[in-house]
Amino acid sequence: EDQVTQSPEALRLQEGESSSLNCSYTVSGLRGLFWYRQDPGKGPEFLFTLYSAGEEKEKERLKATLTKKESFLHITAPKPEDSATYLCAVQGSGTGNQFYFGTGTSLTVIP
Amino acid sequence: NAGVMQNPRHLVRRRGQEARLRCSPMKGHSHVYWYRQLPEEGLKFMVYLQKENIIDESGMPKERFSAEFPKEGPSILRIQQVVRGDSAAYFCASSPPNTDTQYFGPGTRLTVL
Numbered sequence: 001e002d003q004v005t006q007s008p009e010a011l012r013l014q015e016g017e018s019s020s021l022n023c024s025y026t027v028s029g030l031r032g033l034f035w036y037r038q039d040p041g042k043g044p045e046f047l048f049t050l051y052s053a054g055e056e057k058e059k060e061r062l063k064a065t066l067t068k069k070e071s072f073l074h075i076t077a078p079k080p081e082d083s084a085t086y087l088c089a090v091q092g093s094g095t096g097n098q099f100y101f102g103t104g105t106s107l108t109v110i111p
Numbered sequence: 112n113a114g115v116m117q118n119p120r121h122l123v124r125r126r127g128q129e130a131r132l133r134c135s136p137m138k139g140h141s142h143v144y145w146y147r148q149l150p151e152e153g154l155k156f157m158v159y160l161q162k163e164n165i166i167d168e169s170g171m172p173k174e175r176f177s178a179e180f181p182k183e184g185p186s187i188l189r190i191q192q193v194v195r196g197d198s199a200a201y202f203c204a205s206s207p208p209n210t211d212t213q214y215f216g217p218g219t220r221l222t223v224l
Contacts, residue, residue: 004153032211043115043202043215044154087154091211096167097142098156099213 002027002092006102013078013109021073021086021105029093033071035064036087038104044087047073078109113137115205115216116185123222130190130197132219136205143186144213145178148200160186193223 005024013019025033032051036044048057050066057064061082063074073086085106089099116135124130136143145157156170160180171178175193180186190197200220204213 034212036215043117043217046212046214049212089154096169097159097206097211098144098167098170099146099154100156101146101153103151103153 004102023071023088027092117216132188134186134203140205
């Protein structure tokens with residue numbers, strides 16, 4: 001069965017302190033790996049889609065990378081407004097269109 | 112272009128009542144997905160629909176749950192005879208044809224008393 005594990009569960013950073021979030025996955029034929037941001041009481045907000053190992057995507061202070069077994073979300077010089085839960089999901093070729101989500105990393109950036 | 116819309120945002124039901132959750136996809140999106148999020152758990156897939164068709168309902172409980180996406184109007188997730196364990200946040204997502212990325216609505220938070 002397709003599976004996604006995110007680490008750490010929670011992360012506290014000082015403003016400006018860069019770090020990375022990890023998403024490890026097992027999937028039969030990766031169609032895509034997706035990163036979302038979720039604020040409390042809201043729906044997931046789309047950030048990135050990655051399709052193949054070696055691919056990288058950037059948006060402001062965020063950069064997502066992909067290998068054959070895991071993805072990293074790098075946060076450079078974070079600000080308090082980056083505080084949120086970051087979700088990773090995979091879509092496999094053998095499981096239709098559904099996404100398998102990890103449980104997320106809760107990021108808190110302290111001013 | 113308005114995002115995915117869901118209503119109601121909050122719904123309170125007593126055990127045994129019915130819950131109806133509505134989802135209007137983004138304009139131009141013909142694919143709708145429903146997910147459930149329990150506290151401390153990840154989003155779990157329930158059902159995937161296109162207009163007038165259920166494509167994949169492998170994540171739907173076999174009893175009490177049903178979904179539809181009619182030719183006109185929003186997609187509906189219906190839960191009959193709700194129980195306390197149905198309390199959760201239910202999210203709808205939509206995607207355009209030939210695209211994998213799913214865009215999520217704000218969710219409906221169901222509380223069963």
